[in-house]
Amino acid sequence: MNLKPRRHVLRSQQFRDPVALLDLFEATDRLAKLGNDRESRNTLAKGPLAGAVMYEIFYEPSTRTRFSFWAAAKLLGMEVCSSENAGDFSSAVKGETLEHTIRVLAGQQPNVIVIRHPESGAAQRAAAVVDKYYPGRISIVNAGDGRDQHPTQALLDVYTIWKRLKRVDNLTVVIGGDLANGRTCRSLAYLLSKFDGVQLIFMSPPELSMGEDILTHLKESGVSWRVETDLGAAFRVADVVYWTRIQKERLGDPARFAEFRDTFHVGLEEVSLLRPNAILMHPLPIAGEISPEVDDHPQAAYFEQADNGQFVRAALLMDIFGVSI
Amino acid sequence: MNLKPRRHVLRSQQFRDPVALLDLFEATDRLAKLGNDRESRNTLAKGPLAGAVMYEIFYEPSTRTRFSFWAAAKLLGMEVCSSENAGDFSSAVKGETLEHTIRVLAGQQPNVIVIRHPESGAAQRAAAVVDKYYPGRISIVNAGDGRDQHPTQALLDVYTIWKRLKRVDNLTVVIGGDLANGRTCRSLAYLLSKFDGVQLIFMSPPELSMGEDILTHLKESGVSWRVETDLGAAFRVADVVYWTRIQKERLGDPARFAEFRDTFHVGLEEVSLLRPNAILMHPLPIAGEISPEVDDHPQAAYFEQADNGQFVRAALLMDIFGVSI
Amino acid sequence: MNLKPRRHVLRSQQFRDPVALLDLFEATDRLAKLGNDRESRNTLAKGPLAGAVMYEIFYEPSTRTRFSFWAAAKLLGMEVCSSENAGDFSSAVKGETLEHTIRVLAGQQPNVIVIRHPESGAAQRAAAVVDKYYPGRISIVNAGDGRDQHPTQALLDVYTIWKRLKRVDNLTVVIGGDLANGRTCRSLAYLLSKFDGVQLIFMSPPELSMGEDILTHLKESGVSWRVETDLGAAFRVADVVYWTRIQKERLGDPARFAEFRDTFHVGLEEVSLLRPNAILMHPLPIAGEISPEVDDHPQAAYFEQADNGQFVRAALLMDIFGVSI
Numbered sequence: 001m002n003l004k005p006r007r008h009v010l011r012s013q014q015f016r017d018p019v020a021l022l023d024l025f026e027a028t029d030r031l032a033k034l035g036n037d038r039e040s041r042n043t044l045a046k047g048p049l050a051g052a053v054m055y056e057i058f059y060e061p062s063t064r065t066r067f068s069f070w071a072a073a074k075l076l077g078m079e080v081c082s083s084e085n086a087g088d089f090s091s092a093v094k095g096e097t098l099e100h101t102i103r104v105l106a107g108q109q110p111n112v113i114v115i116r117h118p119e120s121g122a123a124q125r126a127a128a129v130v131d132k133y134y135p136g137r138i139s140i141v142n143a144g145d146g147r148d149q150h151p152t153q154a155l156l157d158v159y160t161i162w163k164r165l166k167r168v169d170n171l172t173v174v175i176g177g178d179l180a181n182g183r184t185c186r187s188l189a190y191l192l193s194k195f196d197g198v199q200l201i202f203m204s205p206p207e208l209s210m211g212e213d214i215l216t217h218l219k220e221s222g223v224s225w226r227v228e229t230d231l232g233a234a235f236r237v238a239d240v241v242y243w244t245r246i247q248k249e250r251l252g253d254p255a256r257f258a259e260f261r262d263t264f265h266v267g268l269e270e271v272s273l274l275r276p277n278a279i280l281m282h283p284l285p286i287a288g289e290i291s292p293e294v295d296d297h298p299q300a301a302y303f304e305q306a307d308n309g310q311f312v313r314a315a316l317l318m319d320i321f322g323v324s325i
Numbered sequence: 326m327n328l329k330p331r332r333h334v335l336r337s338q339q340f341r342d343p344v345a346l347l348d349l350f351e352a353t354d355r356l357a358k359l360g361n362d363r364e365s366r367n368t369l370a371k372g373p374l375a376g377a378v379m380y381e382i383f384y385e386p387s388t389r390t391r392f393s394f395w396a397a398a399k400l401l402g403m404e405v406c407s408s409e410n411a412g413d414f415s416s417a418v419k420g421e422t423l424e425h426t427i428r429v430l431a432g433q434q435p436n437v438i439v440i441r442h443p444e445s446g447a448a449q450r451a452a453a454v455v456d457k458y459y460p461g462r463i464s465i466v467n468a469g470d471g472r473d474q475h476p477t478q479a480l481l482d483v484y485t486i487w488k489r490l491k492r493v494d495n496l497t498v499v500i501g502g503d504l505a506n507g508r509t510c511r512s513l514a515y516l517l518s519k520f521d522g523v524q525l526i527f528m529s530p531p532e533l534s535m536g537e538d539i540l541t542h543l544k545e546s547g548v549s550w551r552v553e554t555d556l557g558a559a560f561r562v563a564d565v566v567y568w569t570r571i572q573k574e575r576l577g578d579p580a581r582f583a584e585f586r587d588t589f590h591v592g593l594e595e596v597s598l599l600r601p602n603a604i605l606m607h608p609l610p611i612a613g614e615i616s617p618e619v620d621d622h623p624q625a626a627y628f629e630q631a632d633n634g635q636f637v638r639a640a641l642l643m644d645i646f647g648v649s650i
Numbered sequence: 651m652n653l654k655p656r657r658h659v660l661r662s663q664q665f666r667d668p669v670a671l672l673d674l675f676e677a678t679d680r681l682a683k684l685g686n687d688r689e690s691r692n693t694l695a696k697g698p699l700a701g702a703v704m705y706e707i708f709y710e711p712s713t714r715t716r717f718s719f720w721a722a723a724k725l726l727g728m729e730v731c732s733s734e735n736a737g738d739f740s741s742a743v744k745g746e747t748l749e750h751t752i753r754v755l756a757g758q759q760p761n762v763i764v765i766r767h768p769e770s771g772a773a774q775r776a777a778a779v780v781d782k783y784y785p786g787r788i789s790i791v792n793a794g795d796g797r798d799q800h801p802t803q804a805l806l807d808v809y810t811i812w813k814r815l816k817r818v819d820n821l822t823v824v825i826g827g828d829l830a831n832g833r834t835c836r837s838l839a840y841l842l843s844k845f846d847g848v849q850l851i852f853m854s855p856p857e858l859s860m861g862e863d864i865l866t867h868l869k870e871s872g873v874s875w876r877v878e879t880d881l882g883a884a885f886r887v888a889d890v891v892y893w894t895r896i897q898k899e900r901l902g903d904p905a906r907f908a909e910f911r912d913t914f915h916v917g918l919e920e921v922s923l924l925r926p927n928a929i930l931m932h933p934l935p936i937a938g939e940i941s942p943e944v945d946d947h948p949q950a951a952y953f954e955q956a957d958n959g960q961f962v963r964a965a966l967l968m969d970i971f972g973v974s975i
Contacts, residue, residue, distance in 0.1 A: 002688040035434070038327040042376055051692055053724070055717065063408050064429050067380065070406045071433045074378070081720045083713050084409060084734060094895070095937030100945075104714050104934060107957035108721045109685065133953075245419070284429060287420030295425075303458075307432035360759070363652040367701055388733050389754050392705065395731045396758045399703070409734060570744070609754060612745030620750075628783075632757035 005139035008127040012154040012191040027315040048323035050077030053110040059087035059117045072313035102129045112139045120146030139320045147181045154187035156312040160305040170197035174234045177244030179210040184283040193221040200225040205260045235273040242281045267291040330464035333452040337479040337512040352640040373648035375402030378435040384412035384442045397638035427454040437464045445471030472506045479512035481637040485630040495522035499559045502569030504535040509608040518546040525550040530585045560598040567606045592616040655789035658777040662804040662837040677965040698973035700727030703760040709737035709767045722963035752779045762789045770796030797831045804837035806962040810955040820847035824884045827894030829860040834933040843871040850875040855910045885923040892931045917941040
């Protein structure tokens, strides 16, 4: 295929240039608009990426993310071949290395391989295989690897902030929940560090606090951050609250989980602490940490956030291949 | 998307008008004819639903039904994104509610969401989500929910009766097997109640008899029904025998299952009791309750029944969007 | 559909005519060339098989083979509907026979059904169903059935030999590993028996030696073969070494597996025993029986072998339907 990808998408810190990010967001806006009109969709699907091939290799379950990438690809007329649970179904069960699996799949010459994997660094390893054997021909897109990163989630998160608040600079962002294992939190912190005047407030059980690698990066990037244990104190100053799930199994002791479940629960009362323009975000799925009554609150942005995924990912695909609409 | 669905397909009793049903069956006939010719297929695939998007969200296994909907959609040029086992693979395992899952998937703006789910009422709940957040934009199609309903199965069942017997009115229909848990039996009883002069004969182990809700509906609809325990007596008067599987686990005691396995077994001898024009139907899969020797008997209609699924579902999709061929 | 398949693809011994095989390989070459150019791909996808339908029914896991068939079909503009794990997800779990499942799926009128199944003879049984009920309308392609055969793998294996060595006649081919259960080894032995002057050398633990049916076939075909226990002796005379995995569970005693793991391990030292033009092949996945250092050795052909799969399968699909490019 003569389409030449310009990059892989592995970690959110690779998006270094805020201006380029704003270009991506504007392209997202245009795609979202076109995506709402049937005739425009049909035209779009005959565009520069028509017939290009995306492979989705998901070693971890995720209907939502897998469908979101599919929808993005189809918006651009791409063909998609997808594995729902490659970990159980592929040669992984027979003891094949990830490197071999990727080399075989890359040899089938897709234009993009979207990979989700339970091990941190898996996307990077996949990219190394492609760079060695098919340089400049295939783009690896990380759809979540282990506890490390989920960069396209961070892109749609920041797009949602930009769309709602009309800016990303000079924001106070509370990131709460399981920061040790939450790859969306990690990717978001990295991406926000590219913008001016961002202040981060981290809230988590002490044993699930943000990794040192991120804190070092923030320090090096001159981003101000602090840890907060009082939900009210955090919510009252936030422009954005980014909330995530704490998994019982991460805390060992069930009693300890029960304790934090209450501390980290967001209901209408907690939302009422927010400033009028502040927004509540969540990468979903929610499993009780935000009350259902909050879902339709005008400051709750988490479904809008999910809806933006398709268009951000489509804009990213166009950017990867250097094509525009 | 500017396609506007006119309805969801949730329960077979929503098909109130026999005349509209006959219109649907005639459209099915036309589609079946076109589907057999390659050039006509290519034309059809460029028709009014070309490029529209169907999501298949299956929380329960079913290759046959999932493929049948896929084939129906492809016949009309639609794009399909499918999950084989959403229950295991999606955020369901992380504790997300069905409502949230549907809201996220609906936010990706498919035109149709086909859902199969182990809980009764799941399709109705999905429709409520869509009606609240995306009114008039997405159609929910129930592909089987719990012990409740499987309306597209009922449509293809009645189409098969109409096709074979040239009428649906004034028929005596035996419905046998596990009537308590068989959603196909329930949906069929509802749908047949719309036609004149239908008499229903129910045969089942007493602990698996037809639900009171259906019996009440039949009474209100003026449909005559009775329970029969003698297979011969039922088969001799039937125009249609609709047979289904009794699952061992539903009867508790294995000895009791063994007892009914014999009573409810249909072989060539039982088929010979049927009137010359009567037909034997079954929603499939068959797991021993009908002998393989019956498969090719001219009065066995169950494979033809399955074959009709693709075209009935395609006609239904056209009807949902108010387009015709 | 008016496309008429000329054959099923069930066993590699059905490819009787070496001249026809070489035609297939030349078509493969042409497809591989066109597949590398985007404009040619787009033209190809509008060719004689555009819109034809392939069903992939995989009862055993295989991302690589499933994707390879998908890629082949898409290269020709076909539509593909796929089940990753039909054994768990379809009516198989409810006790339906393979014959019924195939009859139902065939009734949906796909043009090709690609089947992978854990039972030997499954593809043949599927073909019998199609021949009885849909004669001349659907082609069954065996993508691996039990311990029996994997004919499209054998085709891509022999294509790879032809491509690398410029001939298939007069070759000495070492086939090593689990010959009793390795369907790729069996299919390859059958296919090589069609060529002149082929000598086969079998290497395996004694309890995993090549089946009598194959040995009888070789004798009847006048193919010279012998068993070798010394890896070095085999490697030194080979034109082709076809190596495969020995599964621990096949050998019962773990100690015995450990013993053979060493005997049957191929590293750079073993590769250095090969003659300069000899090649090392493997159907993949490799789970330790070949060292990773060998992967990039110029005489290692196993990734190239995998890469050829897509194009051999596409050429085969064209041959099945008697269309050319």
